Amino acid sequence: MTTNQSESHVLSKSCQYALRAVVYIAAHSTTTHLVGAQEMADGLDIPKHFLSKILQQLTRNQVISSTKGPHGGFFLSKENERITIDRIVEIMDGPGLFKACVLGLPQCSSTKPCPLHFQAVEYRDGLYNKLKRLNIKELALVVHQENIKI
Amino acid sequence: MTTNQSESHVLSKSCQYALRAVVYIAAHSTTTHLVGAQEMADGLDIPKHFLSKILQQLTRNQVISSTKGPHGGFFLSKENERITIDRIVEIMDGPGLFKACVLGLPQCSSTKPCPLHFQAVEYRDGLYNKLKRLNIKELALVVHQENIKI
DNA sequence: TTAATAAAGGATATAAGGGTCTTTTATTAG
DNA sequence: CTAATAAAAGACCCTTATATCCTTTATTAA
Ligand code: FES
Ligand code: FES
Numbered sequence: 001m002t003t004n005q006s007e008s009h010v011l012s013k014s015c016q017y018a019l020r021a022v023v024y025i026a027a028h029s030t031t032t033h034l035v036g037a038q039e040m041a042d043g044l045d046i047p048k049h050f051l052s053k054i055l056q057q058l059t060r061n062q063v064i065s066s067t068k069g070p071h072g073g074f075f076l077s078k079e080n081e082r083i084t085i086d087r088i089v090e091i092m093d094g095p096g097l098f099k100a101c102v103l104g105l106p107q108c109s110s111t112k113p114c115p116l117h118f119q120a121v122e123y124r125d126g127l128y129n130k131l132k133r134l135n136i137k138e139l140a141l142v143v144h145q146e147n148i149k150i
Numbered sequence: 151m152t153t154n155q156s157e158s159h160v161l162s163k164s165c166q167y168a169l170r171a172v173v174y175i176a177a178h179s180t181t182t183h184l185v186g187a188q189e190m191a192d193g194l195d196i197p198k199h200f201l202s203k204i205l206q207q208l209t210r211n212q213v214i215s216s217t218k219g220p221h222g223g224f225f226l227s228k229e230n231e232r233i234t235i236d237r238i239v240e241i242m243d244g245p246g247l248f249k250a251c252v253l254g255l256p257q258c259s260s261t262k263p264c265p266l267h268f269q270a271v272e273y274r275d276g277l278y279n280k281l282k283r284l285n286i287k288e289l290a291l292v293v294h295q296e297n298i299k300i
Numbered sequence: 301t302t303a304a305t306a307a308a309g310g311a312t313a314t315a316a317g318g319g320t321c322t323t324t325t326a327t328t329a330g
Numbered sequence: 331c332t333a334a335t336a337a338a339a340g341a342c343c344c345t346t347a348t349a350t351c352c353t354t355t356a357t358t359a360a
Contacts, residue, residue, distance in 0.1 A: 008162040023265050071359095104161075113298060113299075186336070219336060
């Protein structure tokens with residue numbers, strides 16, 4: 001068949017890792033035990049140093065919180081828990097993902113649509129609206145209740 | 151805000167170019183005039199040599215047809231016109247795009263879902279089903295009738 | 301105060317996608 | 331047959347995402 005092997009994806013690997021890490025922190029951090037980068041890397045099977053970069057980025061953007069030193073690690077503040085999922089995607093993959101034309105045309109609008117606009121936009125916007133309404137706390141709660149894998 | 155600049159996407163650039171090229175061929179090739187790579191590169195604002203690679207790949211996979219030499223170029227056979235859009239995506243971006251977990255987990259299923267499975271799957275499967283049912287001829291017809299930009 | 305710990309930060313390496321250039325092959329007009 | 335044309339093919343380079351390593355900073359326990 002001669003395919004390209006390019007294996008495209010909706011979310012970058014960094015973004016996938018970021019989302020899983022946030023859920024992991026929500027699930028495993030307690031007041032007495034903060035989650036370390038090493039622990040997360042092991043638990044999620046993500047390269048530690050790469051994960052660390054992503055965690056730094058999330059911390060800088062105040063999506064997660066951290067403290068250094070012995071028994072240091074990552075956790076979620078109340079403010080963190082109210083961050084919505086679309087924000088994490090925006091930080092990791094940029095603001096364009098849910099705005100850009102599927103065919104890469106410079107503009108995306110219903111008045112000047114590309115050939116696949118109406119096919120793509122219905123679902124694109126649908127997912128975007130869901131992620132905009134879903135915050136970390138809510139996501140973590142469902143994950144816990146349904147015993148969902150990360 | 152410190153974003154990543156990674157600008158993720160649903161379809162790879164190669165795939166976007168491929169889809170636009172196919173529509174262009176459908177719109178501009180006649181029995182007396184085949185569409186050349188140069189003409190397409192100009193018309194679609196795609197780097198010529200890169201486009202050529204993509205056209206080669208589409209030809210090898212019998213999505214489009216071509217002849218060499220003077221007045222040579224690309225065109226669509228009756229068989230080509232019946233190719234569905236999902237097939238082009240499959241050739242360019244691999245078969246995984248509409249099957250893989252959005253969070254990159256090794257399995258995607260409703261029985262062992264990831265945290266975003268139900269949010270994402272509706273989007274993913276919805277688009278996939280539309281593209282599976284839409285062939286090149288049909289797409290080109292709509293593009294022509296609605297005077298849609300490529 | 302010191303040693304240990306863990307995140308933050310910076311520099312660097314690797315792989316893949318995107319893009320360019322040159323040569324070869326097929327086709328056609330003259 | 332020859333010259334011109336245009337796709338096919340292969341080699342190559344650039345940029346970016348992914349991944350690794352090393353040093354610095356902050357925190358804690360002793
Ligand atoms: S114009 Fe292409 S998706 Fe909207
Ligand atoms: S398991 Fe992640 S999208 Fe289905």
